[in-house]
Amino acid sequence: xxxxxxxxxxxxxxxxxxxxxxxxxxxxxxxxxxxxxxxxxxxxxxxxxxxxxxxxxxxxxxxxxxxxxxxxxxxxxxxxxxxxxxxxxxxxxxxxxxxxxxxxxxxxxxxxxxxxxxxxxxxxxxxxxxxxxxxxxxxxxxxxxxxxxxxxxxxxxxxxxxxxxxxxxxxxxxxxxxxxxxxxxxxxxxxxxxxxxxxxxxxxxxxxxxxxxxxxxxxxxxxxxxxxxxxxxxxxxxxxxxxxxxxxxxxxxxxxxxxxxxxxxxxxxxxxxxxxxxxxxxxxxxxxxxxxxxxxxxxxxxxxxxxxxxxxxxxxxxxxxxxxxxxxxxxxxxxxxxxxxxxxxxxxxxxxxxxxxxxxxxxxxxxxxxxxxxxxxxxxxxxxxxxxxxxxxxxxxxxxxxxxxxxxxxxxxxxxxxxxxxxxxxxxx
Numbered sequence: 508x509x510x511x512x513x514x515x516x517x518x519x520x521x522x523x524x525x526x527x528x529x530x531x532x533x534x535x536x537x538x539x540x541x542x543x544x545x546x547x548x549x550x551x552x553x554x555x556x557x558x559x560x561x562x563x564x565x566x567x568x569x570x571x572x573x574x575x576x577x578x579x580x581x582x583x584x585x586x587x588x589x590x591x592x593x594x595x596x597x598x599x600x601x602x603x604x605x606x607x608x609x610x611x612x613x614x615x616x617x618x619x620x621x622x623x624x625x626x627x628x629x630x631x632x633x634x635x636x637x638x639x640x641x642x643x644x645x646x647x648x649x650x651x652x653x654x655x656x657x658x659x660x661x662x663x664x665x666x667x668x669x670x671x672x673x674x675x676x677x678x679x680x681x682x683x684x685x686x687x688x689x690x691x692x693x694x695x696x697x698x699x700x701x702x703x704x705x706x707x708x709x710x711x712x713x714x715x716x717x718x719x720x721x722x723x724x725x726x727x728x729x730x731x732x733x734x735x736x737x738x739x740x741x742x743x744x745x746x747x748x749x750x751x752x753x754x755x756x757x758x759x760x761x762x763x764x765x766x767x768x769x770x771x772x773x774x775x776x777x778x779x780x781x782x783x784x785x786x787x788x789x790x791x792x793x794x795x796x797x798x799x800x801x802x803x804x805x806x807x808x809x810x811x812x813x814x815x816x817x818x819x820x821x822x823x824x825x826x827x828x829x830x831x832x833x834x835x836x837x838x839x840x841x842x843x844x845x846x847x848x849x850x851x852x853x854x855x856x857x858x859x860x861x862x863x864x865x866x867x868x869x870x871x872x873x874x875x876x877x878x879x880x881x882x883x884x885x886x887x888x889x890x891x892x893x894x895x896x897x898x899x900x901x902x903x904x905x906x907x908x909x910x911x912x913x914x915x916x917x918x919x920x921x922x923x924x925x926x927x928x929x930x931x932x933x934x935x936x
Contacts, residue, residue, distance in 0.1 A: 544827075544828075548579055549578075549579050549580070549581055550579060550580050550581070550828050550831050551580075551581045551582075551583055552580065552581075552582060552583065552607040552608060552826070552828050552831055552832055552835065553582075553583045553584075553585060553606040553607050553608070554566075554570070554582050554583065554584055554585070554606060554607065554608045554609070554835070555584075555585035555586065555592070555596070555605075555606035555608075555609040555610065556584075556585075556586050556592070556609065556610035557586065557587060557588055557589045557591075557592035557593075557610060558586065558588075558589075558610075558852070558853075561852065562852050562853070563584075563586050565848050565849050565850070565852060566584070566586075566849070567584065568848050569839060569842075569845045569848050569849065570582045570584065572838075572842070572844055572845065572848075573835060573838045573839070573842075576838070577831075577834060577835075577838075580831045580834070580835065582835065585606060592610075593615075593899070596609065600619060600622065600624050603825065605624060605823045606823065607822060607823050607826040607828060607832050608820055608821070608822055608823075608832050608835055608836060609820070609821055609822075609823075610661075610818060610819070610820065611658050611818070611819045611820065611821040612816075612817075612818055612819065613649055613658075613816060613817070613819075613891065613894045613898075614894050614898040614899040614902060615898075615899055616650070616652050616657055616658055616821075616894065617652055617894060617895050617896040617898070618896040618897065618898070618899065619821075620652050620653075620655070620657055620896075621896045623824060624823060624824060625655075625657040625658075625821050625822070625823075625824055626657065626821070626822040626823060626824040626826065626829065626832075627655040627656060627657060627824075628656045628657065628659060628822060628833060628836070629655065629656045630829075631829060631830065631832075631833035632656070632833075634830070634833075636830050636833035636834050636837065637659075637833040637834070637836060637837045638837055638841055639656065639659075641841070641858045641859045641860060642660060642857055642858055642859075643663065643855075643856075643857060643858065643859060643862060644663065644815055644883055644888065645815075645890075646660045646663045646815050646817050646857050647659075647660060647857075648890065648891065649815070649816065649817045649819065649891050650817075650819050650821075657821055658819030658820070658821050659819055659820045659821070659836050659840055660817035660818070660819050660840070660857040661817070661818050661819060661820060661839065661840055661849075661853050661854075661856075661857055662785075662817055662818055662849075662851065662852075662853035662854025662855055662856055662857055663815040663816065663817045663854045663855045663857055663879070664783045664784050664785045664786075664815065664816055664817070664854040664855065664875075664879075665783070665784055665813050665814065665815055665816065665879060665882060665888070666715055666716060666719055666781060666782070666783060666784070666803060666813060667781070667782065667783070667784040667787065667800045667801070667802075667803065667878060668682065668779055668780075668781055668800070668801040668802065668803060668804075669772060669779065669780050669781075669782055669787045669790055669798055669799070669800060669801070670682060670778060670779045670798065670799055670800075670801045671772060671775075671778045671779065671794075671796045671797075671798060672796065672797040672798060672799045673796045673797055674698055674702055674704065674778040674796070675694070675698070675778065677701065677702060678694070678697045678698040678700075678701045678702055678778075679697065679701075680694035680697050680698065681694075682694070682801035682802060683802065684802045684881075684885055685802075685805065685808050685809060686802065686804055686805065686808075687804055687805055687806065687807075687808055688720075688804045688805070688806065690804065691804040692706070692751070692756065694706070695707055695756050695778070695779070696756060698778045699755060699756055702778070704775065704776065704777060704778060705755060705756060705757055705758035705759070705771075705776060705777040705778070706756050706757070706777060706778050706779060707751070707756065707757050707758065707777055707778075707779050707780065707781075708757070708758050708763055708770065708771040708772055708776065708777040708779070708780040709748075709752075709757055709758060709760060709763060709771070709780075709909075709910075709913055710748065710757070710780075710781050711744055711745060711747070711748030711749075711757075711909055711912070711913070712748075712905065712906050712908075712909025712910050712912075712913060713781055713782075713906070713909075714728060714901070714902045714905040714906065715728075715783075715816075715902075716781045717741075717744060717905070718812070718892055719803055719811060719812035719813060720744070720806075720812065721735065721736055721740070721812070722810075722812030722889065722892065723805060723806040723807070723810050723811065723812040724806055726740070727892045727893075728892060729892055729893050729894055729895055729898060730893060730895070731893040731895055732895045732934065733895065733934065734901075734927065734930055735892075738920075738923045738924060738927055739923075741919075741922075741923040741926060741927075742919045742920045742922075742923040743919075745909065745912045745919035745922055745923065746919040748909075748912065748913065749912055749913065749915070749919060752913050752915075757777075757913070758771045758776045758777040759776075760910060760913040760914045761914065762776055763776065769793050770789065770790060770793060770794075772790055772794070772798070773789070773790045773793035773794030773796075773798075774793070774794065775794070775795075775796070779801070781803075783816070783854075784800055784875050784878050784879065785851055785853075785854045785855070785875050787800060787871075787874075787875070788871050791871060799874075800874060800875070800878045802882075809887070810887060811882075811887045812887075812889070813882060813887055813888055813889070814888055814889050814890060814891045814892070815879075815888060815891070816854075816891065817854060817857060818853045818854060820836045820839060820840065822836065840857060840858055840861070841858050841860050841861065842860070842861070843860050843861060843863070843864035844864070845861065846858075846860065846861025846862065846863075846864040846865045847861075847864050847865050849861075849865075850865055850867065850872065851865075851867065851872045851875055851876070855875065855876060855879050895934060896934065896936075897930070897933030897934045897935075897936055898933075900929070900933040900936070901926075901929065901930050901933050904926060904929045904930070904933075905926060908922045908925055908926050908929075909922070
């Protein structure tokens with residue numbers, strides 16, 4: 508891998524992604540009931556996650572290994588898709604009966620910490636039941652809020668630009684580290700002129716991409732308790748985006764909607780799309796072209812604003828079995844065999860034990876690892892942006908309102924005003 512001094516000679520990283528599980532259809536379960544202790548001292552704890560069937564198969568294999576090592580601890584699985592997971596979790600948390608251990612993400616940490624749902628796992632680390640060492644690239648900090656460790660990362664990912672390699676090649680354009688937003692849009696214009704397709708599927712409705720753009724300019728999407736930008740900032744972002752829709756540089760949102768659940772990139776409506784790097788396997792599976800990971804455009808030719816995001820494991824503060832919960836989390840994030848089983852389904856493995864144990868054999872997973880390694884060595888990774896309580900609601904609102912802008916249903920200034928109004932309500936909730 509090259510450093511930031513000579514990464515310009517790297518053009519495109521070959522298509523990469525974790526597994527189809529990230530975006531696959533979820534399995535269902537009829538699990539229910541409370542955790543408990545049987546007459547022989549065997550403890551049962553509930554573990555809940557979202558994701559597709561391959562993820563569920565891998566997690567169940569990992570659970571079997573854990574139960575073999577800890578025969579007095581039984582794991583009761585609960586799993587569904589993303590949207591249903593959080594709807595169910597909201598109800599469980601309100602009723603005081605959430606799972607003992609559950610998959611979590613940064614947008615939900617402060618929300619449920621504020622409600623007293625999440626355990627500070629530092630106490631279990633101090634008791635020797637959970638190892639907080641050997642996490643890669645500082646990713647452990649993603650689960651920290653106000654000095655508490657309320658999430659333990661299982662994997663890491665970062666934003667990337669997925670491109671149609673054939674389209675970029677035919678248009679004679681190149682993506683490389685250090686290119687600017689002007690370079691990016693100029694490349695898309697060449698693609699539009701030569702190939703008669705849009706350059707991008709709709710970048711300006713993606714909250715996490717706007718966060719990177721803000722970070723490149725000394726701001727951020729969130730502060731610890733508020734939005735980190737102004738209505739004027741957002742109005743300008745959405746005005747620029749809508750102009751590119753009208754010019755054809757960004758794909759027609761109606762056509763994008765028509766091809767769902769497929770991506771506008773994979774069906775040939777556009778030549779690029781911003782997403783998390785480990786989601787990129789979907790394009791290779793859906794489309795007929797070749798796809799690759801390209802660098803995030805910059806404002807100054809260097810800083811991308813990137814950071815490592817992660818899925819995590821959290822624990823219920825009111826669990827009757829804190830020791831066993833901590834032992835289970837420790838096993839799931841550190842055990843090398845679990846790393847081999849899970850692979851990059853939830854991102855690049857977070858701990859050195861699991862990262863070293865898993866050796867990807869396919870081009871897709873190799874590509875994701877290469878991309879994240881390249882970004883890390885380029886020295887552009889920063890600390891994750893704070894996500895206050897209500898961040899999950901605001902992300903959904905940003906996507907919805909940005910879509911209305913793209914379709915011409917809402918003027919950018921009115922849309923920005925609406926986003927700030929919904930954010931105020933979300934923060935107060």
